[in-house]
Amino acid sequence: MVQITPLLRLLLTRLTSPELSASSRGLTEKMVLDVIEPAPREITVTIPSAPLLQPIVEALRDDPGDRHSLGDWSRTLGVSTKTLTRVFRFETGLPFTRWVAAVRAQDAIYLLGRGTPLEEVAMLLGYSSPSAFGAAIKRVTGSTPSTFQAVAGQHS
Template identity: 50%
Template sequence: MTSTIKQFDSRTTASGRVAERHLPSYSAGQVCLPMQILGSAETMEHETYWSEHSHPTHELLWRDDGVGTVTIGTRTWTITPPLGMWIPAGIPHSGWTPAGVVVKAAQFDVDEPPLGNAPTTVSIHPLLRLLLSRLQTLEPRTDSYALTEAMILDVLSPAEHEVLVHRPTAELLTPIVETVFNDPSDPTTLQEWATRLGASPRTITRAFTAETGLGFNRWVTTARIHCAITLIGLGCEIPDAAADVGYASASAFTTACRRITGTTPANLRAETSSSHLSV
């Protein structure tokens, strides 16, 4: 289990081969594009970690298959086929993706960002996916390119749910955080942690709430769901992922996932081939 949960810090998994990339840090608007939206796609030969950097333009990240993560400060979002990530210009962030995944990105050089200036999970619905793909087949600075850009800006919308975990930094919580991140199936209760750490359950709960907005139990459940969704995106079957993070049954895991993310593990892993439209 240790090898899988370490994806939380986006550096090491069971493959043992990690390519680390270093990109520059730009302030917002430091570099301008000759168009409003510039897309790219890259198939990752190795598991890859991007150290903290920032872009002069807004960035949209998404996947057609597989998973990835984006970390901003103490928050880590998981990217899945239905869920992309909007990263505003100038925001420092790091990222991780496994080998074999096609990383898709678009840089937006727009005066009025359609999703604002805060990191936001984006709904990668079929129409948006089609338009983003079509943009890369067109000649820049043509009427068709400009029309496609306008349509993309019009249909971009926040997702109704997200896969997000906050990593608290309080010294009191460090043993709990490290244990759960190294083994999300760890069954230690709040009362047991309180006894072990010499603090009251109320003090521990307050510390979690102050940093993450979640109490102990909700935070542990969120961390487990975050890890399990990553495992599922790497090809693990839902019952196996559920067991790996401490759930006795797939149905219990599905209930917890719906409570935390607003949707089911199957929906977060949804195959995109059935929803693709012809370009």
């Protein structure tokens, strides 16, 4: 993720102009590379490869709103929660709930960036309300969902 500063937003908007000459486009692209900065909170999601965790990965891939808890998965997979917790941390570097939150945040950013309405994204990702969704996204990314919608709006 990158920090979308006002200057970067203006430069990206400029790049969408069909009237921009090739030389101006090249200069603007160089300026983008000069001002681009990493976002204060990076969302990196490591997809676990352990066979034990594949049902969880597939369930979240098929339905990002899947509400199974660690205890639910423990019972479904026939292992203790301690074992599942240990394997999850080893494979992803995160506790189960933080990993799920990061997966959902990545999905949210993608959907909001494509112009999907906030209420629809909240529902697809299994949040009880748009406000619960907004609080969860802000907790993970440091930004509100409207920030990602605004960036999408700049490129429409």
